[in-house]
Amino acid sequence: MARAALPLEGIRAIELCHAIAGPCCTALLADMGADVIKVEPVTGEYSRYVQHASIFLNLNRNKRGIALDLQTDRGHELVLKLIAKSDVLVESFTPGTLDKLGLSYEVVSKENPAIIYCSVSGFGHSGPYQKRHAVDPLVQAMSGMLSMMGEPGHPPIRIGPPTIDFGTGVFGAYNIVLALLNRQKSGQGQRIDIALLDTAAYYMGNFIADYSISGQIPAPLGSGSSLFVPYQVFQAKDRFVFIGVYDDDTWKEFCRILGLEDLAGNPNYATNENRCKNRHELVKILSKVLQQHSSDELVAKLTAIDVLCGPVLDVSDVIDDPQVKDRKLVIDVDYPYTGTIKVTRTPGGFPAEVPQIRLRPPLLGEHTNQIMREAGYTKADIDSFINDGIVFQYPIL
Numbered sequence: 001m002a003r004a005a006l007p008l009e010g011i012r013a014i015e016l017c018h019a020i021a022g023p024c025c026t027a028l029l030a031d032m033g034a035d036v037i038k039v040e041p042v043t044g045e046y047s048r049y050v051q052h053a054s055i056f057l058n059l060n061r062n063k064r065g066i067a068l069d070l071q072t073d074r075g076h077e078l079v080l081k082l083i084a085k086s087d088v089l090v091e092s093f094t095p096g097t098l099d100k101l102g103l104s105y106e107v108v109s110k111e112n113p114a115i116i117y118c119s120v121s122g123f124g125h126s127g128p129y130q131k132r133h134a135v136d137p138l139v140q141a142m143s144g145m146l147s148m149m150g151e152p153g154h155p156p157i158r159i160g161p162p163t164i165d166f167g168t169g170v171f172g173a174y175n176i177v178l179a180l181l182n183r184q185k186s187g188q189g190q191r192i193d194i195a196l197l198d199t200a201a202y203y204m205g206n207f208i209a210d211y212s213i214s215g216q217i218p219a220p221l222g223s224g225s226s227l228f229v230p231y232q233v234f235q236a237k238d239r240f241v242f243i244g245v246y247d248d249d250t251w252k253e254f255c256r257i258l259g260l261e262d263l264a265g266n267p268n269y270a271t272n273e274n275r276c277k278n279r280h281e282l283v284k285i286l287s288k289v290l291q292q293h294s295s296d297e298l299v300a301k302l303t304a305i306d307v308l309c310g311p312v313l314d315v316s317d318v319i320d321d322p323q324v325k326d327r328k329l330v331i332d333v334d335y336p337y338t339g340t341i342k343v344t345r346t347p348g349g350f351p352a353e354v355p356q357i358r359l360r361p362p363l364l365g366e367h368t369n370q371i372m373r374e375a376g377y378t379k380a381d382i383d384s385f386i387n388d389g390i391v392f393q394y395p396i397l
Helices: 021-031 051-059 073-084 105-111 136-142 163-186 196-203 205-214 248-257 272-277 279-290 295-303 315-320 322-326 368-374 379-387
Strands: 012-016 035-040 063-068 088-091 116-121 190-195 231-235 240-244 308-311 330-335 339-344
Touching: 012 021, 012 073, 021 035, 021 051, 021 063, 021 088, 021 116, 021 163, 035 073, 051 339, 063 073, 063 368, 073 105, 088 163, 105 116, 116 163, 136 163, 136 196, 163 190, 163 196, 190 196, 196 205, 231 279, 240 295, 248 272, 248 295, 272 279, 295 308, 315 322, 368 379
Parallel strands: 012 035, 012 088, 035 063, 088 116, 116 190
Antiparallel strands: 231 240, 240 308, 330 339
């Protein structure tokens, strides 16, 4: 039986990216069938060399890799040849960097007017901050997110996973697919400018809207919520659990199942509005009660009456969680030097016969020879590039 075609098969993308946001964007394209050619420096992208290469390995599956020196004339010529035969270019350099390398949108679009040129950066290609470097936690700070994080009266705490990086990658891929659809109608390429700050501001939309109405600046509430009480993490006998009560009928059931009828009848806590006003006193009472129960007991009792409840899991727990296993959210990939590693799949549905991982992450310059041959270079040409240090091929052929 033939494998089902993926929606982006036939689309070629050149990736000039590093770290997380840009590679996440192109990983989404690659997972959907695009032929993504990852262009790295001859020394390799730095994420190959940090955190056991886990960032690189998680975000660069289903891509081919070429290593070259963009700062040489022949390296510049090579990458322009690749771009001329491609549909998409994704770059994540600081604004202005590619202009100096002769790879600006203006230059590239002359070579390939139909190119979708997506720039991923910290603050975007306009405005007073455009030349600044940025990382996920910095943008968390400058978007207002960090001001809401942590316990009241304590310093802010960043969100651990690089959620803004990943979100920017998703929005980048979304914009690219829209641009490809638009190109089918107009025949025209397009410039896309997307920034981490754009994503973070979008995430803060509800809070910005509420502030514009109420004038109240959102305050840190730890794991809690300004909308509902109780709606946060509590300490059970053996581990932390999240518990969320979202309406007054559920509150009554919550109190009944835990033998807290006196709280249900207390006017200070009878409505969600009053529970929010008296959150500190109520949370203290509930904390003492909930510590007497195991997490399994709380999950069993509370989920049976549709109270939101679940344990705070660590990474090893998540990998073994039955729901994660059923959804096949974590996939094993074999990689040289590390052996079998676990990576997460792209959310969404695939036909059952379509493999999630068609290509493992490339070794540095693994496909240099193959990609250059496709671009029309002879073996002698390629050998010359390798010998002059303009490109790198591994393993050495």
